[in-house]
Amino acid sequence: MKFSTRLLFASTALFAAFGVCGCKSSDDSTINIGEVASLSGGTATFGQSSHNGTQMAVDEINAAGGLLGKQIKLITEDDQSKQGEAGTVAKKLISRSKVSALLGEVSSGKSLEMAPIAQTAGVPMISPASTNPKVTEAGDYVFRICFIDPFQGTVMSKFAISKGWKKVAILTDTKQDYSVGLTQFFKKHFTENQGTITGEQSYGSGDKDFKAQLTAIKAGAPDAIFASGYYNEVALIAVQARELGITVPFLGGDGWDSPSLTEVGGKAMEGCFFSNHFSNEDASPVIQNFVKAYEAKHGAKPDAMAALGYDSAKILFDAMKRAGTTEGKALRDAIAATKDFPGITGSITLDEKRNANKPAVILTIKDGKVAYTETITP
Amino acid sequence: MKRYTTQIVLLVVVLLSLGISVLSGKFDAYYMDIALNVGINIILAVSLNLVNGHTGQFSLGHAAFMAVGAYGASIFTLEMSARLMPMLGGPGVFATGFAFLLALLVGGLCAAVCGWLVGMPSLRLRGDYLAIVTLGFNEIVRVILQNTSGDGVFGGPLGLKGIPPLTTFFWVFAIAAICVYVVGSMVSSTYGRGFPAVRDDEIAAGSMGINTVRYKVTAFVVGSFFAGLSGGLYAHLRTTISPEGFNFLKSFDVVVIVILGGMGSTAGVIIAAIVLTVLNEFLRDFEQYRMLVFSILLIVMMIVRPQGLLPSFPILNRKKSA
Numbered sequence: 001m002k003f004s005t006r007l008l009f010a011s012t013a014l015f016a017a018f019g020v021c022g023c024k025s026s027d028d029s030t031i032n033i034g035e036v037a038s039l040s041g042g043t044a045t046f047g048q049s050s051h052n053g054t055q056m057a058v059d060e061i062n063a064a065g066g067l068l069g070k071q072i073k074l075i076t077e078d079d080q081s082k083q084g085e086a087g088t089v090a091k092k093l094i095s096r097s098k099v100s101a102l103l104g105e106v107s108s109g110k111s112l113e114m115a116p117i118a119q120t121a122g123v124p125m126i127s128p129a130s131t132n133p134k135v136t137e138a139g140d141y142v143f144r145i146c147f148i149d150p151f152q153g154t155v156m157s158k159f160a161i162s163k164g165w166k167k168v169a170i171l172t173d174t175k176q177d178y179s180v181g182l183t184q185f186f187k188k189h190f191t192e193n194q195g196t197i198t199g200e201q202s203y204g205s206g207d208k209d210f211k212a213q214l215t216a217i218k219a220g221a222p223d224a225i226f227a228s229g230y231y232n233e234v235a236l237i238a239v240q241a242r243e244l245g246i247t248v249p250f251l252g253g254d255g256w257d258s259p260s261l262t263e264v265g266g267k268a269m270e271g272c273f274f275s276n277h278f279s280n281e282d283a284s285p286v287i288q289n290f291v292k293a294y295e296a297k298h299g300a301k302p303d304a305m306a307a308l309g310y311d312s313a314k315i316l317f318d319a320m321k322r323a324g325t326t327e328g329k330a331l332r333d334a335i336a337a338t339k340d341f342p343g344i345t346g347s348i349t350l351d352e353k354r355n356a357n358k359p360a361v362i363l364t365i366k367d368g369k370v371a372y373t374e375t376i377t378p
Numbered sequence: 379m380k381r382y383t384t385q386i387v388l389l390v391v392v393l394l395s396l397g398i399s400v401l402s403g404k405f406d407a408y409y410m411d412i413a414l415n416v417g418i419n420i421i422l423a424v425s426l427n428l429v430n431g432h433t434g435q436f437s438l439g440h441a442a443f444m445a446v447g448a449y450g451a452s453i454f455t456l457e458m459s460a461r462l463m464p465m466l467g468g469p470g471v472f473a474t475g476f477a478f479l480l481a482l483l484v485g486g487l488c489a490a491v492c493g494w495l496v497g498m499p500s501l502r503l504r505g506d507y508l509a510i511v512t513l514g515f516n517e518i519v520r521v522i523l524q525n526t527s528g529d530g531v532f533g534g535p536l537g538l539k540g541i542p543p544l545t546t547f548f549w550v551f552a553i554a555a556i557c558v559y560v561v562g563s564m565v566s567s568t569y570g571r572g573f574p575a576v577r578d579d580e581i582a583a584g585s586m587g588i589n590t591v592r593y594k595v596t597a598f599v600v601g602s603f604f605a606g607l608s609g610g611l612y613a614h615l616r617t618t619i620s621p622e623g624f625n626f627l628k629s630f631d632v633v634v635i636v637i638l639g640g641m642g643s644t645a646g647v648i649i650a651a652i653v654l655t656v657l658n659e660f661l662r663d664f665e666q667y668r669m670l671v672f673s674i675l676l677i678v679m680m681i682v683r684p685q686g687l688l689p690s691f692p693i694l695n696r697k698k699s700a
Contacts, residue, residue, distance in 0.1 A: 040668075040669055077662065078662075078668070080669070082623070082627075083616075083619070083622055083623025083624075084612070084616055084623055087411075087616050087617075087618075088408075088411055088412075088415070088659075089662075091407050091408045091411045092408040092411075092659075092662075094407070094408075095407040095408040096406070096408050108536060109536055109537065109618075109620050109622065112536070112539050113616060113617075113618050116543075116617050116618070121407075132536060134536070134539065138539075175525060177528040177534060177535070177536070
């Protein structure tokens with residue numbers, strides 16, 4: 001005990017000491033931007049993609065002579081996809097690296113950790129892909145450049161109406177906030193526009209048998225079925241629906257975006273539609289140039305996260321240029337004033353709730369592959 | 379005078395942490411954050427050491443007790459604090475502090491009750507079986523929290539957010555000092571000789587008249603209580619918590635600290651908590667190789683010093699000299 005208490009003494013003194021010293025002054029010749037990404041751990045693929053996209057945007061602007069007469073320095077910190085880490089590294093980036101702005105995180109949970117820290121420090125933060133509505137509620141320094149969950153429900157309703165479908169049945173995963181949100185907004189928009197909901201059924205993540213729900217849905221003879229859950233269950237639902245003789249297409253959101261959808265669903269998924277942030281098959285020249293540049297550098301086609309990472313950095317640079325400074329408050333106001341920014345993921349306008357008002361792309365499954373169909377503006 | 383050395387040191391550490399806490403605005407926020415993480419890890423490791431090290435019960439569910447404490451304390455703060463304020467005479471420093479202390483205690487007690495509920499039936503098991511039971515308990519807690527409604531008090535898979543940042547240097551290190559003091563006093567008391575007895579040979583201890591189950595449950599409940607306190611501190615430091623952060627990997631992190639520090643050695647475990655937490659931050663310069671370097675260091679350290687940084691002799695020495 002004696003030894004251990006003496007030790008605690010020493011360690012406390014040690015921390016007091018290294019709290020005081022070691023104040024590195026920041027280099028004035030560059031603009032420091034912090035990025036928090038999950039480069040390792042459970043959601044590593046998301047973090048790596050968004051980091052590649054962000055890095056590409058930084059390299060481009062530096063090659064073009066930088067910003068405000070300075071070069072941009074991107075300081076990336078890995079949060080290992082672990083709870084608690086995102087908060088620590090956000091503090092590190094702000095207090096040690098003196099960053100002017102923060103980019104990240106992809107996952108809503110981690111962005112929620114960073115948001116109060118950025119808000120308190122007065123450092124603007126832009127999340128590339130956190131779709132949960134709660135993220136930007138943390139304060140007026142927190143922005144996002146992707147659409148939020150409820151918006152996708154509205155988009156799919158618009159799409160169904162444009163296809164001339166008047167009767168739609170709904171299948172919701174009641175264990176997922178995401179699915180419930182999508183359903184709620186789909187229903188609202190669809191019924192307001194003279195659509196009829198022929199039946200509403202629910203299930204929980206992890207369920208394997210959906211025949212009872214599907215039989216009930218079949219009785220209503222819908223033109224399409226809105227399945228707002230994730231790809232694992234949706235693929236099974238589609239297979240079982242075809243077995244029951246239901247031939248109408250399924251509709252869904254970006255939770256469908258996984259190779260497993262077609263691997264498990266196979267032929268059953270043919271002709272179904274879902275909304276997403278971006279399609280690398282979009283023929284527009286801006287997107288194709290980005291796809292080519294990304295492929296040349298990373299040897300793979302960019303996914304939605306890469307495109308969103310790229311756009312988040314681009315929007316930040318655009319705001320810095322307009323503000324003419326990297327000072328927190330002015331930069332925040334400039335980001336908030338972003339209007340009709342021509343991004344890879346569509347034309348982006350930030351609304352008063354600091355959420356992006358932007359188009360979604362509709363993808364379809366054709367010959368076992370995901371293909372671009374059209375872009376729907378809000 | 380000499381009899382009270384430990385108590386005096388405890389008081390000095392508490393006062394010192396209060397002093398540093400008052401000055402915390404002058405320190406770098408990032409370093410302060412690491413220091414607080416170190417403190418929280420010390421509490422976690424020292425409390426787990428009571429179970430795993432001193433009593434020899436291999437528990438893999440420490441993160442579950444931390445989660446119970448974190449949720450208990452956060453929900454108390456979010457739901458009750460505002461109502462308590464008028465009773466405590468308005469939102470001053472002391473009223474806020476008192477409400478926070480209450481929240482931490484609520485979290486700690488919830489965790490202790492869980493520790494008792496899990497411990498009573500499962501501590502009749504030994505070794506590997508207990509490890510599996512506690513691991514299972516850890517996952518059960520996480521899954522239950524994850525499947526709650528997003529609008530309910532537990533916040534579903536996204537967890538709780540907007541928890542006020544009440545955790546300061548004072549709270550973390552005062553509780554760490556108390557934790558070290560309590561665990562240290564327990565195992566070095568006459569009654570506490572039963573803990574290593576249970577660890578070293580349960581059958582022999584039992585035949586000597588030691589109530590082994592009672593010792594094990596005591597260790598488990600006290601360990602869970604402090605894990606709950608650390609959870610409350612963690613929640614009020616991070617301001618957001620989610621079930622995913624308390625998965626079994628978090629439990630393993632604590633087990634690694636205990637094994638590296640030396641099972642049953644309080645001083646060793648404290649050093650390991652400091653070294654591993656600081657190392658984790660300083661290795662950030664290695665970027666993607668960080669976890670690789672970290673793992674290699676662990677392997678090397680285990681080969682070179684399998685008994686841990688400091689084996690458990692200091693306590694024995696004290697007993698002899700006393």
